[in-house]
Amino acid sequence: MSMLKVSDINVYYGNIHAIKGISFEVNEGEIVTLIGANGAGKSTTLNTVAGLLKPATGNIEFEGQSLLNVPAHKIVSRGMALCPEGRRIFLQLTVQENLEMGAYTRPSAETADLIADVYDRFPRLKERYRQVAGTLSGGEQQMLAMGRALMSRPRLMMLDEPSMGLAPILVEKIFEIIGELNKSGTTILLVEQNAQMALSIAHRSYVLETGRITVSGTGEELLHNDAVRKAYLGG
Numbered sequence: 013m014s015m016l017k018v019s020d021i022n023v024y025y026g027n028i029h030a031i032k033g034i035s036f037e038v039n040e041g042e043i044v045t046l047i048g049a050n051g052a053g054k055s056t057t058l059n060t061v062a063g064l065l066k067p068a069t070g071n072i073e074f075e076g077q078s079l080l081n082v083p084a085h086k087i088v089s090r091g092m093a094l095c096p097e098g099r100r101i102f103l104q105l106t107v108q109e110n111l112e113m114g115a116y117t118r119p120s121a122e123t124a125d126l127i128a129d130v131y132d133r134f135p136r137l138k139e140r141y142r143q144v145a146g147t148l149s150g151g152e153q154q155m156l157a158m159g160r161a162l163m164s165r166p167r168l169m170m171l172d173e174p175s176m177g178l179a180p181i182l183v184e185k186i187f188e189i190i191g192e193l194n195k196s197g198t199t200i201l202l203v204e205q206n207a208q209m210a211l212s213i214a215h216r217s218y219v220l221e222t223g224r225i226t227v228s229g230t231g232e233e234l235l236h237n238d239a240v241r242k243a244y245l246g247g
Contacts, residue, residue, distance in 0.1 A: 021035075043231075107141045
């Protein structure tokens with residue numbers, strides 16, 4: 013069943029045509045990844061789906077309902093969360109305060125259980141729950157950003173460059189967590205520069221080049237696609 017359906021969207025920054033008529037979908041239970049070079053339009057696509065940017069044309073449907081005139085905070089209430097590029101955590105707040113901020117769309121009675129679930133998934137955050145977020149390591153900040161997104165109990169979680177700036181061992185850990193989230197029932201839309209890791213866990217993938225989708229297929233197909241390998245996998 014199609015959970016997210018993006019149909020022929022065009023997005024502009026002033027006179028710059030950033031997204032040029034792209035269409036794709038994410039089915040319930042999938043990990044779908046968007047790969048491409050810097051500036052290809054990957055983050056713009058996620059920000060448009062999340063309601064932070066408005067498409068000039070086209071439609072975006074989540075669970076059969078159009079999101080075109082829905083403000084971003086209402087989109088979160090509907091069951092979609094964005095874990096943004098660069099983490100964007102609240103650096104002056106503690107770990108626990110950041111998580112509490114992520115629960116703003118949920119009834120307050122749920123907050124304690126949601127925090128307990130995040131701490132089960134990220135034991136490192138539980139150890140540092142009183143620590144100011146700005147003093148965490150890069151990997152811990154990424155875990156916190158993901159944990160904060162999970163506090164809204166999303167059915168679809170969008171992750172923008174979760175491995176950026178992390179040591180290889182932490183990249184593996186983050187991708188392991190993404191796989192676990194998916195197995196426990198969260199549908200994932202992933203934007204990632206590390207194409208090898210992204211394609212290795214994705215059910216399906218789309219390649220974005222200068223605002224257009226040029227290739228699509230299963231993660232396995234794209235891992236073995238000669239053009240994709242040459243452009244993004246160093247082979």
